[in-house]
Amino acid sequence: MISFIGLDFQPGRASAAALGQDLSVPARTSAAVAGCYEEDGTGVQCIPPAEWLRAGGFALQELYCGLPLKSRKIWGLGLSGPAGWIALDLDFEPLCDLRLPPAAGLLDDLRDWLSRNPRLEPRISLILSPKDxxxxxxxGAIAADATSACAAGLLSARRRDWDRDKLEAADLSTRWFPPVFPSSAPTSRLNQDGMRQTGLPGSPWLVAGSISSLASMIASADMGARKLWFPGAGEHPVYSIGKRQPGETPAVPPGYWLSESPIEDQLLLVREAPAHAGCTAGDIETELEGAGYEVEGIESLKAEAExxxxxxxxxxxxxxxxxxRYYTxxxxxPAASSGSQGDAEPQDASPGS
Structure with missing residues (x-):
C-alpha cells in the first residue's frame, strides 16, 4: 500500500506520521529539538539550524523503521512548521539561527535583525522559512508555499507571489525570496543526501506544505465557506471565506490576516493573536460580523499538523x-479517532528512548 508522510516542526519537537490511501495511520514518531532559546528583549525563539535538520531527519528515520512492510512504498512527503525565517549566505550557509518571532511579527523581526547586523546584509542570498x-x-530545491508567505504578510493576493511593493517599501531585496507554490504542489524529490539523512528510499517527492496551524485545520474538518475553526485557547481561530472570486479583495478585520488556504483557490482569515483562556467562539463571531462575515458553522476538533x-x-x-475524496x-x-486518523501511537524517537 502506498503511504504519504507528513513532518511537522515545532520549537521543541519534530513529529512525523504516515498516512495510507484509506487515511489509516500505520506509524507515528517524534524527535526532540534541542538548543531552543529565547532572544533577550525580543521574545523571538531561536533554534540552531543543525539541530532542526537533525531532529527532522531522525524522526523520519524512526518513522520508516516503524512502518509495516506493506506500507513502505512512499510516494512523498509534506512539510509543515511555524512562521519564521533564516538567512543563508552566498554559499548557502546560515548567517543566523532559525528565528521564530511572535505572531505576525516576521517582517518586523527581519528588518530589526538587518538593522542590527548591517555587515551581514550584503552576504544574504536566500531567506527561507523553517520548514523550507x-x-x-x-x-536542493528552493521553494516556499503560499500560506508561509501570507503569514509573513508578504503575499500579493493578485499575483499569488511575493508582494514586490511591500518588499521594496521595507527595503528588502526580492531576489532573497524563493518561488511560491500552492501547498499541495510537488516541488522536488529527495536527493541522495536527503535519502541518507531521512532513511527514506526511492527519492520520494516533497510538496510545498503549509504553516502548522493551517495543516492542523485541514486535517481536522471540511472547512467549507463561512465556517469557523475554533480549536480552543492558545490556538489561532481561522474563518473560511470560501472560493477566491476573480477581481475581488475581501475585507480584512483588524487583528486578522488574509491567507491562502492549503486547499487551492480557497481564502481564509487567520486571527493574529491566539484565543485567550476566556475567549469563546461567540467572541470570534462578533469580531467577524463587524467586518460583514457570517459564521454558518463551527469546528472545534484539532488534529495533528503532521x-x-x-x-x-x-x-x-x-x-x-x-x-x-479526502473529506469523504x-x-x-470512527468519531473517536477522526482527530488522530488511526490507531498508531506516537513513538518518541529521542536517542536512548
Whole structure:
C-alpha cells in the first residue's frame, strides 16, 4: 500500500506520521529539538539550524523503521512548521539561527535583525522559512508555499507571489525570496543526501506544505465557506471565506490576516493573536460580523499538523484525486479517532528512548 508522510516542526519537537490511501495511520514518531532559546528583549525563539535538520531527519528515520512492510512504498512527503525565517549566505550557509518571532511579527523581526547586523546584509542570498530550510537541505530545491508567505504578510493576493511593493517599501531585496507554490504542489524529490539523512528510499517527492496551524485545520474538518475553526485557547481561530472570486479583495478585520488556504483557490482569515483562556467562539463571531462575515458553522476538533502535511502529499500525488475524496474518507472514520486518523501511537524517537 502506498503511504504519504507528513513532518511537522515545532520549537521543541519534530513529529512525523504516515498516512495510507484509506487515511489509516500505520506509524507515528517524534524527535526532540534541542538548543531552543529565547532572544533577550525580543521574545523571538531561536533554534540552531543543525539541530532542526537533525531532529527532522531522525524522526523520519524512526518513522520508516516503524512502518509495516506493506506500507513502505512512499510516494512523498509534506512539510509543515511555524512562521519564521533564516538567512543563508552566498554559499548557502546560515548567517543566523532559525528565528521564530511572535505572531505576525516576521517582517518586523527581519528588518530589526538587518538593522542590527548591517555587515551581514550584503552576504544574504536566500531567506527561507523553517520548514523550507529542511526541504532545501534534503532536496536542493528552493521553494516556499503560499500560506508561509501570507503569514509573513508578504503575499500579493493578485499575483499569488511575493508582494514586490511591500518588499521594496521595507527595503528588502526580492531576489532573497524563493518561488511560491500552492501547498499541495510537488516541488522536488529527495536527493541522495536527503535519502541518507531521512532513511527514506526511492527519492520520494516533497510538496510545498503549509504553516502548522493551517495543516492542523485541514486535517481536522471540511472547512467549507463561512465556517469557523475554533480549536480552543492558545490556538489561532481561522474563518473560511470560501472560493477566491476573480477581481475581488475581501475585507480584512483588524487583528486578522488574509491567507491562502492549503486547499487551492480557497481564502481564509487567520486571527493574529491566539484565543485567550476566556475567549469563546461567540467572541470570534462578533469580531467577524463587524467586518460583514457570517459564521454558518463551527469546528472545534484539532488534529495533528503532521496529518495535514501528509494529506497535502496525498492530494499532491493525484492518487487521492481531490479534497472531496479526502473529506469523504475522513467522515467515515470512527468519531473517536477522526482527530488522530488511526490507531498508531506516537513513538518518541529521542536517542536512548
Amino acid at each position: 530550510l529542511f526541504r532545501f537541505r534534503m532536496s 496529518l495535514g502535511a501528509a494529506a497535502l502529499a496525498a492530494v499532491g500525488s493525484g492518487l487521492l484525486k481531490s479534497w472531496t 474518507l475522513l467522515q467515515k472514520l
